[in-house]
Amino acid sequence: MAVKVFFYSYFKDLTGCAEATENLPSGSTVSDLLQALATRFPGLAAAEKSVLVAVGVEYQDRSYVLKEQDEVSLFPPVQGG
Amino acid sequence: MAVKVFFYSYFKDLTGCAEATENLPSGSTVSDLLQALATRFPGLAAAEKSVLVAVGVEYQDRSYVLKEQDEVSLFPPVQGG
Amino acid sequence: MRRVLHIGPEAIDELALLSRRRVSPDMGAVVCFLGFVRAAEDGAPIDALDYESFQRMAEHQFHLLFDKLEVQWPVASVRLVHRIGVVKVNEPSLWVEVVAPHRAEAFAACQWLVDEMKRVVPIWKKPVPRPRAGTPAGP
Amino acid sequence: MRRVLHIGPEAIDELALLSRRRVSPDMGAVVCFLGFVRAAEDGAPIDALDYESFQRMAEHQFHLLFDKLEVQWPVASVRLVHRIGVVKVNEPSLWVEVVAPHRAEAFAACQWLVDEMKRVVPIWKKPVPRPRAGTPAGP
Numbered sequence: 001m002a003v004k005v006f007f008y009s010y011f012k013d014l015t016g017c018a019e020a021t022e023n024l025p026s027g028s029t030v031s032d033l034l035q036a037l038a039t040r041f042p043g044l045a046a047a048e049k050s051v052l053v054a055v056g057v058e059y060q061d062r063s064y065v066l067k068e069q070d071e072v073s074l075f076p077p078v079q080g081g
Numbered sequence: 082m083a084v085k086v087f088f089y090s091y092f093k094d095l096t097g098c099a100e101a102t103e104n105l106p107s108g109s110t111v112s113d114l115l116q117a118l119a120t121r122f123p124g125l126a127a128a129e130k131s132v133l134v135a136v137g138v139e140y141q142d143r144s145y146v147l148k149e150q151d152e153v154s155l156f157p158p159v160q161g162g
Numbered sequence: 163m164r165r166v167l168h169i170g171p172e173a174i175d176e177l178a179l180l181s182r183r184r185v186s187p188d189m190g191a192v193v194c195f196l197g198f199v200r201a202a203e204d205g206a207p208i209d210a211l212d213y214e215s216f217q218r219m220a221e222h223q224f225h226l227l228f229d230k231l232e233v234q235w236p237v238a239s240v241r242l243v244h245r246i247g248v249v250k251v252n253e254p255s256l257w258v259e260v261v262a263p264h265r266a267e268a269f270a271a272c273q274w275l276v277d278e279m280k281r282v283v284p285i286w287k288k289p290v291p292r293p294r295a296g297t298p299a300g301p
Numbered sequence: 302m303r304r305v306l307h308i309g310p311e312a313i314d315e316l317a318l319l320s321r322r323r324v325s326p327d328m329g330a331v332v333c334f335l336g337f338v339r340a341a342e343d344g345a346p347i348d349a350l351d352y353e354s355f356q357r358m359a360e361h362q363f364h365l366l367f368d369k370l371e372v373q374w375p376v377a378s379v380r381l382v383h384r385i386g387v388v389k390v391n392e393p394s395l396w397v398e399v400v401a402p403h404r405a406e407a408f409a410a411c412q413w414l415v416d417e418m419k420r421v422v423p424i425w426k427k428p429v430p431r432p433r434a435g436t437p438a439g440p
Contacts, residue, residue, distance in 0.1 A: 008355050009425035054423070057361035073355060073423075080352070080359075080383060080424030081265075081336045081395050081415060089216050090286035135284070138222035154216060154284075161213070161220075161244060161285030162197045162256050162276060162404075180315060187340035187391045194333040195404065201326035252326045265334065269412045276404060 001026050001068040003033060008075035011051075014043035024066065030055075031062040033072060050076055082107050082149040084114060089156035092132075095124035105147065111136075112143040114153060131157055163232045164261075166241035167224050169215055169285075174243050174254045189238050189261050191268035195276055197256035199249050207292040213246040213255060216284040220244075223283045231275055235267040240275065244285060302371045303378035303400075306363050308354055308424075310386035313393045318380065328377050328400050330407035334415055336395035338388050346431040352385040352394060355423040359383075362422045366414060374410040376401045381414070383424060 006019045015037075022036050030053050038045035053060050054073040066072070087100045096118075103117050111134050119126035134141050135154040147153070164184065176196075185192060199211050228240055239261040249255045258276060262268040303323065315335075324331060338350050367379055378400040388394045397415060401407035 006355075008423065009353060009427075052423075054355075054358055057358040059421070073358065075355065075423060076425065078419065078421065078423050079426045080354075080422050081419050087216075089284065090214060090288075133284075135216075135219055138219040140282070154219065156216065156284060157286065159280065159282065159284050160287045161215075161283050162280050176319060177316065180319075185337055185391065190337050190339045192333075192335040192337065192393075194331075194335075195408075196331040196333075197404065198324055198329050198331065200329045200402070252324065254331075263339070265336065265412070265415060269334075269408065273404070273408045 001028075001066070003028075003066055003068075004071050005033070005037065006071065006073045008073060011044065011047070011074055011076060014047060015041040026068075028066050029062065030060060030064045030066065030072070033066060034062065037074075044074075047076065052077065082109075082147070084109075084147055084149075085152050086114070086118065087152065087154045089154060092125065092128070092155055092157060095128060096122040107149075109147050110143065111141060111145045111147065111153070114147060115143065115155075118155075125155075128157065133158065163228070163237055164239035164241075165225070165228050166239075167221060167228075168243045169217060169220055169224075169246060171245065171247035174245055174257045176254070176257065179241065179243065179257060179259070183241075183259065183261075184239060185261055186238060189263055191262050191265040193260050193262075193265070193268040193272040195256070195258040195272055196254045197276075198254050199251050201251045203289040206289070208251060208289040209292045210248045210250045210290040211255065211287040212248050212290055213244075214286050214288070215244070215246050219284050224279070227275060227278050227282070230278075231271050234274070235262060235271040237262045237267065237271050240271070242275070242279075244283075246285065248290060302367070302376055303380075304364070304367050305378075305380035306360060306367075307382045308356060308359055308363075308385060310384065313382050313384055313396045315393075315396065318382065318396060318398070322380075322398065322400075323378060324400055325377060328402055330401050330404040332399050332401075332404070332407040332411040334395070334397040334411055335393045336415070337393050338390050340390045342428040345428070347390060347428040348431045349387045349389045349429040350394065350426040351387050351429055352383075352424055352426050354383070354385050354425075358423050363418070366417050366421070369417075370410050370414055373413070374401060374406040376406065376410050379410070379414065381418075383422075385424065387429060
C-alpha cells in the first residue's frame with residue numbers, strides 16, 4: 001500500500017523534501033515506515049529517537065498499524081509560543 | 082500619653098467614629114489600648130480577635146509598646162482585589 | 163524593576179495602561195490579571211462594591227510586596243492599579259501586569275502579588291445591595 | 302465555554318482583541334498571557350523567529366486542549382492567537398486570555414494551556430540570526 005508522508009520543520013532539510021510516498025506491505029506499522037524512510041533518507045535516521053508521529057491530525061506511537069490512505073506527518077519536538 | 086486611633090471599614094460603624102484619642106500610662110502596649118477601647122466601644126470588643134493593628138503604616142502585634150505620637154489604625158481583615 | 167502603582171477612584175483605563183507598557187527585548191513574557199466585580203457577594207445579588215483604602219498604608223504595603231517580589235523573581239516591570247470607591251458589577255477593580263524573561267516567573271510573580279495583596283494591603287469592600295424588585299423600601 | 306482560536310501570519314492586534322472581550326457579570330477574573338520573541342535564542346543574538354505550523358493539526362490539538370481545559374476548570378472563555386511566519390524580536394508571537402469566576406482557576410487554566418501547547422501543538426520556530434557587524438557575508 002502507498003502511504004503519504006509529510007515532513008515539518010528541519011525534517012524538511014534532513015530529507016530535502018516536504019512530502020514523500022512510501023510503498024509498504026499491508027499491516028505495516030509506523031515503526032516499519034520509519035525504518036523504510038531511514039534507508040531512503042539517512043539524515044532522518046539520526047533524528048529518529050526524537051521523531052514525533054501523527055496520522056492525520058492525531059499523535060500515534062510506533063506500533064500504530066497503517067492503513068491505505070493514511071497521511072503520516074513526521075516532525076521534531078514542537079516549539080510553539 | 083495620648084494615642085490617636087483610627088478606625089477603618091465597618092469598625093467605623095462599630096465605634097460610631099473614624100478616629101478617637103485614648104489616654105494611656107506610658108509603657109502601654111497595643112493590648113492595653115485594645116482593652117481600654119473595648120470598654121469605651123463595646124461593639125469593638127466583639128470583633129477583637131480579628132482586629133488588625135497598624136502603627137503608622139506598619140503592622141504591629143499586640144505586644145507592641147506604644148509611644149507618644151503613635152498613630153494606631155484598627156481594622157478588620159483586608160479584602161482588596 | 164519598574165514599578166507603577168495607582169490606587170484611586172477613576173475607572174481602570176486598560177487601553178491607556180497598555181499604551182504605556184514597556185517590554186525590553188530580553189523579556190519574553192507578560193502576564194496580566196484583571197479582577198472584576200461579580201454580580202453576587204456571599205450569595206446575595208449586588209449592584210456594586212464600595213472599596214475603601216487606608217491610602218498611605220496601602221501604598222506602603224504594596225511597595226513592601228514589590229520589594230519582596232523583586233527579590234524572588236527576575237521581574238522587569240510590575241504595574242498595579244486598584245480602583246476604590248464604588249465599582250459596579252462587571253467592571254474591573256484591579257489590574258496587574260508583570261513583565262519577566264520567562265513565563266513561569268511572570269505567572270508566579272503575578273499570582274503571588276494578587277494573593278499577598280489580599281492578605282496585607284488595607285483595602286476593604288462593602289457590598290452595594292441590589293434592591294429586590296417589588297420589595298418595598300424598609301422603614 | 303467560548304473558544305476563539307487564530308493561527309496566522311498577521312501581527313497580534315491586542316487592542317482589537319481587547320475590544321472583543323466578553324466578561325459576563327458572574328465572572329471575576331481575567332488572566333492574559335503574551336509571549337514575546339526575545340533578542341537571543343540559545344545564547345545567540347537573533348533578529349526574529351520564523352514560526353511554522355502544521356495548521357490543521359495545530360488547530361485540532363488546540364481544540365483538544367480546550368476540551369480538557371473545560372473539564373478541569375469552570376472557564377467561561379478562552380481566546381488564543383498564535384502568530385506564525387517571521388516575528389521580530391520584541392513582538393508578541395502568542396496571546397492567550399482566560400476568563401473564569403475566580404483568579405485561582407483563571408491563572409491555573411491559562412498557565413496549563415500555555416505549558417501544554419508547548420508540548421503538543423505542532424508549531425516550530427527557526428531563529429533568523431542577526432548578522433554580526435563587520436562580518437562579511439558567507440560564500
